[in-house]
Structures are given as C-alpha cells and as structure tokens.
Amino acid sequence: MRRPMYAEALVEGSAAARDLDEALRLAGFSLPSLYGGTPTITDKALVHLGGASAELVRELAAWIRERV
Numbered sequence: 001m002r003r004p005m006y007a008e009a010l011v012e013g014s015a016a017a018r019d020l021d022e023a024l025r026l027a028g029f030s031l032p033s034l035y036g037g038t039p040t041i042t043d044k045a046l047v048h049l050g051g052a053s054a055e056l057v058r059e060l061a062a063w064i065r066e067r068v
Contacts, residue, residue: 005043012045013037020047029060 013036021034033050040046052060 006038009039009043009045010036013039013047016045017047024060027063029056029063031056 015036017034017036021031024030024034031050031052033048033052035048035050037046037048
C-alpha cells in the first residue's frame, strides 16, 4: 500500500524527470529510460536515470566537462 506522501513524491520525481529530459534534449541528449519513481527507503522524490549506452554516457560526460 502506498502512503499518501509517496504520491506527492512520485509527482515531484516525475516533474523533475521531465525537467531533466527537456534540458538534456536542448543539449542534444536523450536518456530513454528516464522517469520519476516511487520512493523506497525515504519519502523523498526519486528520478531513475535509466539505461543509456556507454557511448551516450561518455558523450554527456564530455559535454558537461567542457562546460564546467
């Protein structure tokens, strides 16, 4: 049974995932399995970054490093 606070955390996690997806797409990246999830250990919102190819992850890491 889900506790009511989990519903709020799921909404927040889903919104955060959409926000990150939007930002990544603007940068030319897409994490196909990105989604908000139900908290397991804490009541805090979670975002599952999902699976991505090693090539994509390395491209994203290089892109971030160039801008830091």
